[in-house]
Amino acid sequence: MKYLLVLLLPWLTGALLAPPTLPPLQIAEQFVAPTGWPEMQDYLCCEVAGQAKKQTLGQQIPQQQNRRCELIGQDSATAVVAVELRDPTSRRDFYLHFRHDSTGWKLGAIRSLAMTHLGPPMVALLTGLPPAEVANYNRKHPDASHAFTVGNLRLWTSADADIATHFRRHRTDFQKLLRRVQAGKFFAPTLPGPNEPAAEQAANADPAVHALLRRLFLSRVTRRAPACGSCLAFVIGGKTNSSVGLLYQPEAGSLPTMSPNGLIVLRPLGEGWYLYKTS
Incomplete structure (x- = not known):
């Protein structure tokens, strides 16, 4: 013993x-x-x-x-x-x-999402413009109006809970946008390849897609943003490699993995939709 x-x-x-x-x-x-x-x-x-x-x-x-x-x-x-x-x-x-x-x-x-400190000063500057300068801004930026830019900047720098609320409030339009992108068959069913930039450009140039993107304060649709070739990413915005948006992938097994050097968060919003951020 x-x-x-x-x-x-x-x-x-x-x-x-x-x-x-x-x-x-x-x-x-x-x-x-x-x-x-x-x-x-x-x-x-x-x-x-x-x-x-x-x-x-x-x-x-x-x-x-x-x-x-x-x-x-x-x-x-x-x-x-x-x-x-x-x-x-x-x-x-x-x-x-x-x-x-x-x-x-x-x-x-x-x-965390990088460079969001740039958003509030830009919003303050834009919202402080007098009507004549707003009109001039819209003439110079026909593809991204003053109202869209302010709304997009605010959404980009919003908390996760506020982005989720925006999605739920406009779920019908998000579903319309998804159906239009799918119906347009802009993206090949295979993973992104050499023709992906052209496919992405065609999708974002489609009048119906473009109108819905602008209504929802989204900058573009892509398959490349969240490192998930089979996913559709509806990008809000971001700087360099740090972006935020809404991801659609109905097959949970095909979702990308969260990591500190890639997809830093993936929050489920229901019915195949997710809030994502990259770094």
């Missing part, structure tokens, strides 16, 4: 000292809470472990902001939790990407 205890002692000591395993949602809630978290480093890895040295993300967020965490997706190896920050005047989202290793779940990356 004495020798058995000697053999078991290192294992027992390690088991007692090892931090308890926590699910991604609980780690996220601890990490964005306004109070500190002494055990934080036990649940971080990769780039986040180098970024969060002394403070949690929650300690760096203004105290008055409400924080809501939602598990968006999880499999055996990865998970994504969306975090909404809200106060009386603003609402914004970011996404926590987790990976699972031999010791449990670890937070590895934090992502």
